[in-house]
Amino acid sequence: MDPRYFQPIPCGAPLPLDNPHAFSVSMPTYQDVADYEDGVQAVLELIKTAYPRIEIHPYVKRAAEQLRRENGLPDGGASYILPSLWAAQHVAELSGTAPQIFESHPYALAYFPADSQDSPFDYYSFMRHCGYMIYSREAEDFLRSCGVELPEWREEYNENDPIDQILAVLHGGYGAGEISLCSSGMNAIYAVYAAIRETFPEERDIFIQYGWIYTDSISILQKCSGRFHQIGRVTDFTALVHFLVENGDRVAAVITETLSNPLLQAPDLPALAELAHRYGFMVVLDNTFATPWNVEVTAYSDVIIESLTKFASGRGDCMAGAIFIPPASRLPKTTAAALFPYLVPLGGRDLRRIGATIGGYCERVERVNHNASQLVTYLAQQPLVKSLHHAYADATGDIYRGIAVDETGYGGVISFVVEGEFAIFYDNLDIPKGPSLGCDFPLAMAYTLMAHWDMVNSPEGQDELEAMGISPWLIRLSVGEGEVAPVIAALEVAFAALAASAA
Structure with a gap:
């Protein structure tokens, strides 16, 4: 691991470092985050690359x-x-x-x-x-075709059989089923919503968000899914049952995540599948955080979506998405066929790039599982940790064990909240800090501040976040694949600064 990842990284630096196609950007202080969210020009001018839906490359x-x-x-x-x-x-x-x-x-x-x-x-x-x-590679190729000179950047590609490689790896994780590739996870999610709306009867017009899921997934539901109903906690299964008793014949689909973002809570998928069979709706599952190597979920899902940008790629520089339809899916064939007009094909250098990096997916998950386990043990012993969220945490840990392959499947993300002044801890944490996850290096994100800034800064939003159990000061940590000791050493320094500030 490049030692620069454990030194102060200037605001606006690309993450991965030096990479012109990087999908994250360094935001090393609380003030940087606040200024970015408030649109302060001095900070915006520093940012050259970021997650494509946050900043246009x-x-x-x-x-x-x-x-x-x-x-x-x-x-x-x-x-x-x-x-x-x-x-x-x-x-x-x-x-x-x-x-x-x-x-x-x-x-x-x-x-x-x-x-x-x-x-x-x-x-x-x-x-x-x-x-x-x-995205950036396609734009780069277009500009070069127009005679624009751009800096050279060397990276690994699969020039022979990228599609076969990607499909082989995904089938290795999920088993038999139909797989469609597309240019991003969000395009996959939207295509599923759009195909269901197009082909389902008009009276089935309700989409349910079950759990506090990825903020952009919430946006898709709110904007594009007809009638939208939110059940923000996966622990509130009773609320879901009550809603279905009254409206079950109008529900088209329930969208949920195997592990929710950012609280890492698991819905009761067997119970949800039973309700789906009873009322006739589709279960659409985002499996990006858990990955196919940690859980067995195909029996409980009609459609599985994964952002291959994250752990499947593991490099933080390539957009891709996948839709998996299990053999036992109840998704009508007309709906499956209706997906394709809405999908943006995965192609060009992005296809060849992920074809080169996805080969290590299974081993990558084993490494991040190990690192997450070590970091959970460390953080659980810290007196200044106010709350700690991970796959096996108390709220839904036993539910997750019911679908997990074994007890090692933490996944590569944990979240926590510290006691005391957030800015002191965050500013003194010398690991990469910025949006995104699933990279080979560790990456800490001031998640609530960056994903829900408007809510954090309004009384109504604060009340909603509190009701969902999400602290404004939550840090989401993508643990990375390298040695965990430097991450713990960086955390030690930040905790020491936090303790000194309270003395």
């Missing part, structure tokens, strides 16, 4: 500008590049906006003049939450 911005100039459009407006003409038109329909749309095969440009009455942000919001984007 410079190459992607330049590609959009290239298309704007090619189409003779004036500067000063908002330009977005999308993977196809259909995608650009579909996002306009979803967002209720009317950009000028130009096809530049295979891409499309959506352009809002400076005096547009529509909100470009509304368009972009749907675009990113539905996964209708291109």
Whole structure:
């Protein structure tokens, strides 16, 4: 592991370090996080790369500008590049906006003049939450084809059989079933929602969020799923039962996560599957955190979604998603067929990149399981840890054991809250700090602040977070694959600073 990961990393530095396709960005202090969320220009100017749905990559911005100039459009407006003409038109329909749309095969440009009455942000919001984007490698290739000179970056690719390699690894984890690959996990999630809405009877128009799931998944449900019902705690199974008694014949699907983000709580999947059979709805399961190597969930799910960007890739620099339909799935064939128009195919260098990195998926999970176990043991002994969340924690630990392959399947993420002043602990923690997870290096994120800043800063939002058991000061730690000793050493320094501040 590069020793620079355990030294102060400047705000705005890409994570992985030096990587032009990095999906995280260093935010080393609480003030950096707050300034970023408040839109302070001095901090925004430091950030060159970040998770693609958080920040548009410079190459992607330049590609959009290239298309704007090619189409003779004036500067000063908002330009977005999308993977196809259909995608650009579909996002306009979803967002209720009317950009000028130009096809530049295979891409499309959506352009809002400076005096547009529509909100470009509304368009972009749907675009990113539905996964209708291109990413840095594709933009780089496009710019090079236009004669733009860009720095060279060497990385490993699978030039021979990337699709076969990806499918072989995923079948090794999930077993038999149908797998569809796409350009991102969010595109996979949106395609499932859209296909269900398109093919299910009109009276089945309710989608249920079960558990406090990934914030962008919540956004998709709220924006695109017809009637939306939220049950924010997976421990509130009674509320789900009561809702289904009254509305079960109108529910199309329940979306949940094997391990919720960020509390790492497990829903009772066997009980949920029983309800699904009784009332006829689909169980859509995001298995990104648990991974197919730690749990056996195919018997309880109709559709399994995974962001291959995270632990499957393990490098923090490549977007990809997968949809897995188990053999026993009750998903109608018409719905499965309806997925494909909504999917953005995984291709180009992103396909070849993940084809090169996914081969170590199973062994990667074994390493992060070990590291998470060691860190849980360490953090459980720290007097300044106020709460600790992991797969086997008390709230739903026994439920998780019911689907886990064995007692070692922690997964690569844990979350915790410290006693005392958050900023002192966070600022003194010298490991990489920023959004995303699943990288080979450790990565700490001020999760609630970055994912729910608006809620943290409103009384109503604070009440909702408290009701869900989510602290504004929660730190989500992606444990990494390397030796755990340097991570513990960094935590020791941060805890010492926190203790000294209270003395």
